[in-house]
Amino acid sequence: MGRRMVVWLSVLYLLCHGIALVLLPAHALPVSYAFLIGAPLLAGLACVWRGRRSASIVGWVAMALGMGLWAAGMVLNMYQEVGRGNADATPGLSMLLYVLYGVPLTFAMAHPRQEPWYLSLIDALLALLLGYLFFVYTFSFATLSDAGEDGIAHLRLMFDVENIFIAGFALLRWRASEDPSRRVFFRTLCVFAWVYLGVAAYINHVETEDSYGGLGDLLIDVPFLLLAIMALRPSRGSEVRVPRALVMAVRAGSPLILALSLMVVSALMVREHPYLAVAGFALATVGSGLRSVLMQMRSFARQDQLDALSRIDSLTGLANRRQFDQSLRDAWERARRSGQGIALLMVDIDCFKAFNDRFGHPAGDQCLRLVAATLAGCAVRSTDLVARYGGEEFAVVVASTPLEGAPALAERMRHAVEQLQLPSAEPGRPVTISIGVGTVPRVLEADPAELLAAADAALYAAKRGGRNRVDAGGEPG
Incomplete structure (x- = not known):
């Protein structure tokens, strides 16, 4: 009307x-x-x-x-x-x-x-x-x-x-x-x-x-x-x-x-x-x-x-970059006060860009979710934190443990992802990950930047070494 x-x-x-x-x-x-x-x-x-x-x-x-x-x-x-x-x-x-x-x-x-x-x-x-x-x-x-x-x-x-x-x-x-x-x-x-x-x-x-x-x-x-x-x-x-x-x-x-x-x-x-x-x-x-x-x-x-929600990655359900930064600082400060060491794993899905190009972004998102769930399933200790660092890259803070346990955890993660048998961009090969392990035997400095740099350098060494492997040589010089 x-x-x-x-x-x-x-x-x-x-x-x-x-x-x-x-x-x-x-x-x-x-x-x-x-x-x-x-x-x-x-x-x-x-x-x-x-x-x-x-x-x-x-x-x-x-x-x-x-x-x-x-x-x-x-x-x-x-x-x-x-x-x-x-x-x-x-x-x-x-x-x-x-x-x-x-x-x-x-x-x-x-x-x-x-x-x-x-x-x-x-x-x-x-x-x-x-x-x-x-x-x-x-x-x-x-x-x-x-x-x-x-x-x-x-x-x-x-x-x-x-x-x-x-x-x-x-x-x-x-x-x-x-x-x-x-x-x-x-x-x-x-x-x-x-x-x-x-x-x-x-x-x-x-x-x-x-x-x-x-x-x-x-x-x-x-x-x-x-x-x-x-x-x-x-x-x-x-x-x-x-x-x-x-x-x-x-x-x-x-x-x-x-x-x-x-x-x-x-x-x-x-x-x-x-x-x-x-x-x-x-x-x-x-x-x-x-x-x-x-x-x-x-x-x-x-x-x-x-x-x-502000601390969770919406796609994978893992901690996001903000939560990772805070958790790494907290773990670093605890290690500095106690005189213990700390380890950091940097994880990257191999050839992920090629995977997206071949299967499309929806399949890429599903791949990220499956890999994230697998990594989280391997990090069973309450002190470990698995986070999505960015894109197809993940980070794992490993604190309050003997440092020789970090490479072993990284190897379990690498093997578990490989066993998923997800089809990759390379026919006949599954989706794999490369992991760089950075360690600090005894925390003395107030800044974890060197640990990040060491883990990142180890990750690139693992990828240059042929991918689908763990490089544990990342220790600040």
Whole structure:
């Protein structure tokens, strides 16, 4: 549906509402109620329609639920005035539904995207607790069938606090949204909330004596029709540059919205229900704290995972060059403090370029994975580290062992790779490796560069000597 068509249909809705009031003055009350119930229902249906096509489905469905609660409150008002003929009393249950309409909207603002189920459960429980406090507060000043003038005065304060709260946080969430779909949702919520705030303030504090059935009712239609327009219009959103500090601050602080809502409502209830108010404060604090702890644990776990991934070669699963450099420095320092020696193996797959040229890069990657797994299987000691040094080259740090064991380990690796019988670029011959062994009998210097150079020189000697062999002559001179 085009944007202009939606706008014209909304204007037509207002015109029909106004014309019906003028032409049917004897039935103005039920007619007006029909339009006042229809507007939020249409807005809710538009939100459901948009939610099915948006990545921000939770927000749109929450907004649709809020519209349904508001319409239900109007239905109860209609039953009181039209069905029972009592225009002097406002049902307390109706007032409750008008207040509860903001709970799903608050949940939508507080609920971050792509949260695990247990965090969503905490948010849902806090939202239910908020709804319960609204329920208690409402019926502190109203009965199921009647909310007198004194009760309505107190409930107007609740409406004002809630509407200002929703409008303010909706604006903040919109300005801090980077994701296009979330930005569209919060922009829609922001516009609706601010228009609704203005209309509600006017109805509650200016036109307080007027009953439904007048032309002023058209004003109540406006925020809901505006919401329907914004939900139905074709808008995919766009990438917007938002200060990163603002994005991170709002993302981290948005879960506190529900806790803050609970605290505000609890503060309003201190005089009438002090114990329940204290319980509200306590549960808001506990819920927010528990959520914060779980988020911290999840963040730590993710950080540990990222740290591990940053040290692992994604193709072979071995330590990467960064981890190798760190491990070599650590092993070198331990050997220097203890006065022990250290060995380093440099391993290279023979004729790997020719292998790639003949079999292709996917086969080359598979060859690297198989050779890496074989090398790792030979280095069984926890102190040994096998790493991918770069390309088809691997490195093995051998520490805390008699140095004569390093050539033996290198020979086991060479033999194990040969026994894989992987086809090579040379027909009739399997894939093989050459290994250079560098050793330092006693570590005295603070820099392992000489060990690297010795192992590298031994590797080139092994390749010059015919490949598929171990050269253990790499010792710094």
